[in-house]
Amino acid sequence: MPLIHARRYSVLIPAVLIFLSGCSGSSNTPPEVEVQGTVTFDGEPLPQGSIVFDPVDGKGGSSAGGIENGLFVFNSQFGNKKVLISASRDTGKKDQYDEPITESYIPANYNTNTELTAEVKADGENKFEFVLKSK
Template identity: 45%
Template structure:
């Protein structure tokens, strides 16, 4: 959850620093994201420059589909899908508010320790499909 908030802040700062004259050229990228072969219901996807230079781009995933503008170049791809798995008290008092307990549904190899890349070019396809593999989560009692 905090990672998504931080990402949103990063995207806002990166976007705020670019005027139309100094922004790199972009193109629309799109595709499908599946989790174990099934379209990912909701989530987010980020294309970040592999060399760490330049703006980060990203968008929401809904019913497996995404589409957003990305600068050209070699990108590291991060896919996130936080899920509410329960609720807990904020603190241990009878009148404590309840907060959601969130867990990432996507393995780290697809986000914080991603190994996925995409090459966004002026020519060729700008459609990138990703089939994420994850072991089923054990049922908590």
Template identity: 40%
Template sequence: MLTNLKSRSRLGAAIALGLCLAVMLGGCGGQPKAQVAGTVTLDGKPLQDGVISFYPEAGVGPSAGTGIKDGKYTMETPVAKMKVVINATEVIGKRKKYDTPDSPVTEDVRELLPAEYNTKSKLTATLQPGPNTVDFDLKSAAKK
């Protein structure tokens, strides 16, 4: 009986280890990756600060995002056809968080880019395994 329990215990441990390995290899780690780099300009000038995010267009799978600094970004993301969202904010003022003398001050910000690049983005990129260059030339005025 004791030998039977030890065998079951070892079998259970082996199955658990196998499942863990299958999840690790079959999950994100086993999928091909795209190394994405590019330039984001606004009215022909590098976007100073912002965030770029890639979401699978099919709505299934991992997304990825990174910061934009001096118009440049670089990151690793899953291979897929992606919806791209770009945000950049500017400070328009400061205000107290609470109506007390010792209240912390927060910055009021607003989105610098038109909605067609973020909340209503139609930007896309098809990412292949390996290096990908994806540049975006944005305009501050909405397309007519």
């Protein structure tokens, strides 16, 4: 191999290795922990819905999960969170395409105008119970 090609590879190989080491392993996303809990609506487990944890201070990302039979489990960054819970149900009516029409039935004070909060801790159990009422 000519000397000029050897020098080119001697510079190129370390540069590629440095690039690849930066692409693997570490990331800039904050650590997350598992959160879990229950959601009841008028005394009954919420059959299906969604739950979102938004940072109260607006810094960091949101986390979300599904609710099935009143239970949820997902990962969230730690800190103080606003909690938004929503669910919809079939109205028994159909639209022009013969598809079921659904309605959101969780009051706004649990989602768009939420009053719910949670403190997600870096260590310890992050188990929450949300008791929702229609009135």
